[in-house]
Amino acid sequence: SQQGEEDPQALSIQEGENATMNCSYKTSINNLQWYRQNSGRGLVHLILIRSNEREKHSGRLRVTLDTSKKSSSLLITASRAADTASYFCATDTGRRALTFGSGTRLQVQP
Amino acid sequence: DGGITQSPKYLFRKEGQNVTLSCEQNLNHDAMYWYRQDPGQGLRLIYYSQIVNDFQKGDIAEGYSVSREKKESFPLTVTSAQKNPTAFYLCASSAETGSNEKLFFGSGTQLSVL
Numbered sequence: 415s416q417q418g419e420e421d422p423q424a425l426s427i428q429e430g431e432n433a434t435m436n437c438s439y440k441t442s443i444n445n446l447q448w449y450r451q452n453s454g455r456g457l458v459h460l461i462l463i464r465s466n467e468r469e470k471h472s473g474r475l476r477v478t479l480d481t482s483k484k485s486s487s488l489l490i491t492a493s494r495a496a497d498t499a500s501y502f503c504a505t506d507t508g509r510r511a512l513t514f515g516s517g518t519r520l521q522v523q524p
Numbered sequence: 525d526g527g528i529t530q531s532p533k534y535l536f537r538k539e540g541q542n543v544t545l546s547c548e549q550n551l552n553h554d555a556m557y558w559y560r561q562d563p564g565q566g567l568r569l570i571y572y573s574q575i576v577n578d579f580q581k582g583d584i585a586e587g588y589s590v591s592r593e594k595k596e597s598f599p600l601t602v603t604s605a606q607k608n609p610t611a612f613y614l615c616a617s618s619a620e621t622g623s624n625e626k627l628f629f630g631s632g633t634q635l636s637v638l
Contacts, residue, residue, distance in 0.1 A: 418566075447626060456528075456614055456629030457567075502566060504627075510580065511557055512627060514567040 418446075418503045418515030426521040433490040435518040437503030438483075444508045446479055446486050451500045451517070460488075460501075495524045527551065530615050530630035537602065537609060538638050545600045545633045547615035555620055556598035557627065560584060561612040570613075573598055574620075602635060610637050 421436045445464045449457040476489040504512040528549045559567035569582030573592040587606025618625040
């Protein structure tokens with residue numbers, strides 16, 4: 415079963431707007447990671463946030479983690495058409511391999 | 525150029541046929557993984573390997589087999605027992621498993637049934 419579930423499943427915004435994606439998970443984690451996938455390609459790692467961190471920034475990305483609610487959010491500020499992709503959260507429980515959510519498809523209109 | 529190479533990019537399987545997907549990495553990573561992705565879905569773990577000559581089943585291992593004879597290589601065989609093999613297959617690697625490591629992915633193989 416999927417450990418993480420993203421919300422919304424799809425998001426369409428205009429260039430320059432901010433995009434927010436949410437991820438909920440079920441069990442305790444060591445860290446949570448966000449990945450990006452362009453259509454028909456492999457995934458690319460964006461950012462990792464550890465269980466003892468609450469917020470992390472990387473360029474136009476901001477990730478928050480609330481372990482009490484078992485949820486995380488990814489904010490992309492000042493979005494660009496090139497940000498169009500699917501975004502996945504993945505949880506690391508320290509047991510074997512990352513467990514991925516179902517993803518959010520982001521469409522940024524120029 | 526360091527990274528993970530998957531081949532072929534597209535693969536077609538006939539009824540009753542076994543097919544093998546190649547995955548090679550030159551990142552000197554110990555751990556390697558195979559995930560399956562169905563359209564509009566997330567990734568599901570098929571098999572993973574933490575070290576040479578060792579591998580473990582993931583969530584959907586039935587109908588698949590792997591080997592890990594070399595550190596750089598982790599081929600996946602889709603056997604005739606896998607009745608619904610059409611999917612996008614992704615190989616990944618990391619320096620270790622279960623230790624806050626990020627995954628590096630190949631560009632995927634799209635497998636279709638003729």
